Amino acid sequence: MSYRTIANLIEASRTAENTLKLVGALKDLQGNVVGSEIELRGYIISGERDRLARAQAFLGRAADLVQTLRALSEAIPDQMPQVELLGALIGEEFERFATLSKIHGQKGVSAAIRAIGATASEATTRRIQVLTTDLMAAGDARLARRAEQSKRGSDLSVITAAVATLFNLGLLGVVILLVRREIKDRQHAEEVVKFAATHDPLTGLANRLLLTERVNRALATAKSEGRRIAMLFIDLDRFKNINDTLGHEAGDRLLQNVANRLARCVRRSDTVARQGGDEFVVLIEAFEGSDDLARVAEKILVEVAEPMTVYGREFQITASIGVSTCPVDGDDLQALLKNADIAMYRAKQQGKNTYQFYAEQMNPHSVERLELEAALRRALERNELTLHYQPKVQARTGRVTGIECLLRWQHPTIGPVPPDQIVPLAEETGLIVPIGKWALRTACLQARKWAEQGLPLLRMAVNLSARQFMSATLLDDVVGTIAETGMDPRWIEFEVTEGVMMPEPEQAVKLLRKLKAIGVRLTIDDFGTGYSSLAYLKRLPIDCVKIDASFVRGVPVDASDVAITDAILAMSRSLGLKVVAEGVETRDQMRFLERRGCDEMQGYYFSKPLPAEQLTVYLREHGAAPAESGPREASSRIRLVSGGEKRIPK
Numbered sequence: 287m288s289y290r291t292i293a294n295l296i297e298a299s300r301t302a303e304n305t306l307k308l309v310g311a312l313k314d315l316q317g318n319v320v321g322s323e324i325e326l327r328g329y330i331i332s333g334e335r336d337r338l339a340r341a342q343a344f345l346g347r348a349a350d351l352v353q354t355l356r357a358l359s360e361a362i363p364d365q366m367p368q369v370e371l372l373g374a375l376i377g378e379e380f381e382r383f384a385t386l387s388k389i390h391g392q393k394g395v396s397a398a399i400r401a402i403g404a405t406a407s408e409a410t411t412r413r414i415q416v417l418t419t420d421l422m423a424a425g426d427a428r429l430a431r432r433a434e435q436s437k438r439g440s441d442l443s444v445i446t447a448a449v450a451t452l453f454n455l456g457l458l459g460v461v462i463l464l465v466r467r468e469i470k471d472r473q474h475a476e477e478v479v480k481f482a483a484t485h486d487p488l489t490g491l492a493n494r495l496l497l498t499e500r501v502n503r504a505l506a507t508a509k510s511e512g513r514r515i516a517m518l519f520i521d522l523d524r525f526k527n528i529n530d531t532l533g534h535e536a537g538d539r540l541l542q543n544v545a546n547r548l549a550r551c552v553r554r555s556d557t558v559a560r561q562g563g564d565e566f567v568v569l570i571e572a573f574e575g576s577d578d579l580a581r582v583a584e585k586i587l588v589e590v591a592e593p594m595t596v597y598g599r600e601f602q603i604t605a606s607i608g609v610s611t612c613p614v615d616g617d618d619l620q621a622l623l624k625n626a627d628i629a630m631y632r633a634k635q636q637g638k639n640t641y642q643f644y645a646e647q648m649n650p651h652s653v654e655r656l657e658l659e660a661a662l663r664r665a666l667e668r669n670e671l672t673l674h675y676q677p678k679v680q681a682r683t684g685r686v687t688g689i690e691c692l693l694r695w696q697h698p699t700i701g702p703v704p705p706d707q708i709v710p711l712a713e714e715t716g717l718i719v720p721i722g723k724w725a726l727r728t729a730c731l732q733a734r735k736w737a738e739q740g741l742p743l744l745r746m747a748v749n750l751s752a753r754q755f756m757s758a759t760l761l762d763d764v765v766g767t768i769a770e771t772g773m774d775p776r777w778i779e780f781e782v783t784e785g786v787m788m789p790e791p792e793q794a795v796k797l798l799r800k801l802k803a804i805g806v807r808l809t810i811d812d813f814g815t816g817y818s819s820l821a822y823l824k825r826l827p828i829d830c831v832k833i834d835a836s837f838v839r840g841v842p843v844d845a846s847d848v849a850i851t852d853a854i855l856a857m858s859r860s861l862g863l864k865v866v867a868e869g870v871e872t873r874d875q876m877r878f879l880e881r882r883g884c885d886e887m888q889g890y891y892f893s894k895p896l897p898a899e900q901l902t903v904y905l906r907e908h909g910a911a912p913a914e915s916g917p918r919e920a921s922s923r924i925r926l927v928s929g930g931e932k933r934i935p936k
Contacts, residue, residue, distance in 0.1 A: 348376050500557050519629070520586065532596075604638055606640065609643045831858050859883070
């Protein structure tokens with residue numbers, strides 16, 4: 287036997303190995319392309335720029351895989367043109383996503399979504415899928431031919447001759463070692479390729495492909511054996527705040543920790559998968575009753591909520607869980623996922639850090655919510671959002687010391703949307719940042735307008751939500767609005783709740799100091815409902831605390847509310863802070879707070895939140911005085927009036 291024959295045998299083995307790697311790379315590439323499309327659809331629904339970035343990252347990994355395919359295809363010249371075309375199409379898609387990201391940054395989410403429609407590339411995506419499928423089919427065919435040749439024994443004589451020749455050369459022992467190593471390496475490579483194709487690269491959990499396979503298998507088994515299966519849809523609460531504040535590396539590490547905790551909460555026979563972003567799915571392949579599922583959900587909530595340390599910092603995060611079961615809530619993957627997702631959103635509406643079982647009556651709420659999200663996205667462009675203004679009154683003199691600006695939405699078809707729905711919806715969709723920027727600008731322009739009409743230049747208080755507070759653009763947005771409107775920052779007040787600051791207290795203190803350096807006034811809103819300690823409160827560069835309406839409601843009758851209110855007033859005085867009581871609705875409440883030394887009050891006893899035009903008339907009718915030199919002096923005396931209307935949430 288010649289050395290050329292032996293070389294040909296080795297080359298054939300290498301070609302088979304390359305083909306195996308090529309098919310694995312194509313599967314991985316196809317998965318990344320699908321991932322990019324899923325993230326793009328998620329971006330269209332949520333408007334979150336992170337989802338657009340993740341879609342682009344998927345395509346970036348696909349582009350890297352094209353380079354791998356080029357190297358593996360060098361020995362297969364006939365498929366090189368297809369690989370080059372595949373690379374060109376993926377490059378085209380990558381550039382499209384880069385353009386969309388640029389449009390989002392320059393013109394906003396609405397312009398980017400319009401651009402998606404204008405540059406729709408479904409045909410391009412289909413061509414990519416067809417090409418990868420064809421290339422995989424060609425690779426599978428080559429492997430099949432190789433296997434058939436081995437089965438027929440066509441290689442047996444060659445191998446036998448090769449072994450005989452090498453034996454004569456005294457090299458058989460070396461060859462056996464090399465062959466064993468080759469087989470072991472090839473098996474390992476196959477396992478790596480298979481694992482990569484079926485598992486999430488960040489967490490090592492099952493990916494959508496493997497989840498689909500296991501759900502379909504479990505459904506078939508459940509149907510034939512009369513068993514039930516369940517699906518838990520898990521979404522981390524306020525994860526984006528951490529991601530935005532500390533960056534994606536910290537966010538990724540946190541996701542890895544959560545993945546490990548989820549895996550500890552279920553049986554080996556169950557499947558934990560990462561759905562994407564901060565969403566996870568647990569497949570329970572057999573259970574006796576709903577109590578079993580409730581125990582699993584409760585275990586997950588407890589495990590996830592345990593504090594974790596990431597890069598030397600301690601975090602605490604919670605989760606919301608939706609549960610669906612087969613056959614009651616669906617008999618296929620799509621139905622089970624959709625209904626578990628709906629139940630998860632209901633859990634978030636119930637205050638987060640809880641779980642909900644799917645119920646048929648939830649469906650209309652889910653459809654209504656999606657429609658409301660889409661409408662809110664358009665509301666800014668269509669001028670459907672407005673601000674209402676509620677005066678803050680000095681307890682001692684009855685003079686207006688400032689105005690809180692409250693968001694209102696007049697939907698064109700369903701009418702006014704309840705205020706307690708707007709902010710949570712805007713917060714979850716990411717729209718709260720542009721809406722918050724709009725609210726600050728509108729408040730500043732209104733204050734200037736009142737001043738031009740001869741009314742006092744009153745201090746305008748604007749609420750900062752959790753996502754706004756954690757937004758990387760907050761400081762730039764504030765400075766930019768001040769510059770654009772010409773508003774003196776001393777007349778701007780930001781109200782921030784305790785809950786907004788507690789997840790990252792050190793970062794919160796730094797950010798508040800930067801805001802304070804701009805010259806604005808800072809108030810802790812809903813004080814007493816969180817967990818701030820006196821030691822922590824002393825560190826905050828704030829001017830004022832606001833007693834939550836839930837405590838004001840019970841004074842002077844409820845002994846607990848009286849004690850809490852007295853404690854907040856005493857603590858604030860010791861720190862030199864002003865105190866505002868919100869939710870004042872009766873004369874008895876007003877007199878109690880005045881006697882206790884409360885600085886300012888706000889509520890329906892004085893005035894409900896009013897549109898700008900009505901508040902203008904209100905101030906004029908009650909003898910508004912012209913503005914003076916500073917915020918504390920610029921005020922207008924008004925008559926105390928009892929609001930006869932039912933109090934509504936902010």
